[in-house]
Amino acid sequence: MSRQQVYNFSAGPSVMPESALESARRDLLDYRGGGISVMEMSHRSPAFQEIFDSTKAKLKAALQVPDSHEILFLQGGATLQFAAIPMNLMEGGTADYAVTGHFSNRAAGEAEKYGTVHIAASSAGTGYDRIPAQEELSLTEGAKYFYYCANNTIYGTEWQYVPETAAPLVCDMSSDILSRPVDVSRFGLIYAGAQKNMAPAGLTVLIVDRALAGRELPYTPQVMSYRTMIEADSMLNTPPCWCIYMLGLVLDWLETQGGVAGMEQLKRERARRVYEVLDNSRLYIPHAQPGSRSDMNVTFRTGDAELDAAFVKGAAARGLLNLKGHKVAGGMRASLYNAMPMEGVDALVEYMKEFEARHHV
């Protein structure tokens, strides 16, 4: 059965590789002849343990995670990590937060419950249209960690560098993990909600330096303690098995596409094609400043809310879905995650040009 050709520009949950979905469908009722679905497997069964271990191994290989760091498969989304991170790492002290968008702002707000938050930088004043430069970062001596969000899904900005800090780096990579190589050894903690570049919603991947575990506040729930979850290899309780399985299938696909290096080439090219239209347009206004632009989420507007709505509606009519911007940002947003085929980008570019020709005279 072939599906209607659409391109899904949703910011998350978002497009997944067709081959991963095909594999899931093929084995849905009967995984490898065992007679049961992955959804029916005990998480303690050898069959699921193999899925779990191989998925973890594939992720370790894809991101070249060093042995000093542990990979955890958790629940609760980035939003639970907004609290778990300070509970585990803040020790009631101070942490530096770079506030470059909606989610880093929420993370900073949540952390205030557990210690002192120092705003190391903020681009709120200009509508979160840029990423601060290294020399703009105000760093606290003795900070427990430095927190930032690598890619701001809503505003369409992305850090083009890894900050230099004395404190351990904690990074929310929800919307650009697996889209480029990362030197994991430079980070104390990397985490990501899976529902953009990895798997269906319901899985949070954490990569944490084992040296940072064991500092949790006394009232930290067991299942939120990094130390406890490391000791239990993420299975203190039942993990989100189906999402872990899907992550494994996505990583199989990623491997065939050249891994994260291949993804980076593709991501640069996808974004280049869309920004080129924006930069040559007399209709579209890109939101993010050059140098801060996200390759994953391209944000723009016409300056006329009715025209924006017409753009989104016309796009949907030709199968270009979910181009409406986030409600707090308005305008349009094209999310170009790993699984977005170049054909989808070209279809978008063609539509953008046509729409401009029709509406700008």
Added chain:
Amino acid sequence: MSRQQVYNFSAGPSVMPESALESARRDLLDYRGGGISVMEMSHRSPAFQEIFDSTKAKLKAALQVPDSHEILFLQGGATLQFAAIPMNLMEGGTADYAVTGHFSNRAAGEAEKYGTVHIAASSAGTGYDRIPAQEELSLTEGAKYFYYCANNTIYGTEWQYVPETAAPLVCDMSSDILSRPVDVSRFGLIYAGAQKNMAPAGLTVLIVDRALAGRELPYTPQVMSYRTMIEADSMLNTPPCWCIYMLGLVLDWLETQGGVAGMEQLKRERARRVYEVLDNSRLYIPHAQPGSRSDMNVTFRTGDAELDAAFVKGAAARGLLNLKGHKVAGGMRASLYNAMPMEGVDALVEYMKEFEARHHV
């Protein structure tokens, strides 16, 4: 494609209705002609909102949830609720816990971080082989709530009555929700990990009296606050969309089977057939005391660990899977959840009789 005929007696994640899995497979790449998978849908999209709302409505109807109570679709499993419940309801005071098994014991241990735990009853002394009677419960005046676990998956005991208490009832129904009618209005809070009778692992269903919301401790993570999640209709952040979708499919199946009343008849009959073998056996020793026996998880042993292992191995060889008891209890366990067909029960009964005939002289 028909799958190999096996019967999956796993305690969770566990057997799911075949019709639900068939629907999921049919629509996996293209949900209702929209061209995308449910796994790819934005949780803010009309298509997913419809899945969310209809699943909630079906659950409300199936359990006749009164308007005073809110249904929440959460992440983190029962284990996160072990902390969330006292964080939200204990107000630093005292709560009564009935400890009738492994998980209620862990819940009580976790609650000690947030207030005073009074053990209202415990069957630890006799290997958790029974449920206390109403008159055995030691209740604290002014307790913030009374906590119990309706069905003890590991030890195979199940409450046959709803306790009478002045304090609000908080009940872990992870392993017997939707298996019998429940008067929800008698409970302050019911919660359940989905991976037994409801959906794949990764979803926690909570049914909470709105009057109990808003008492959370100041350091409660946003996503764990019942008040916040009620206000956000479970969508403060991305919910576990696929699991919610699967729950909807399972509830469609449940409706065709006569709802929870139909499930109760089936559950009584499944359990009756297995306990009958145990009660007429000179080989098998049932673990739970009569009057406390679970219809969902039947636990037994031969008294000889090698023979137990032979039983489990021989069962697997004929497609009767996952009959090994939990590691903390040993012996055997047959989990007979809603989706277990009566044919599976009969195949188990036949095997039990044959095995006894071969091994007991």
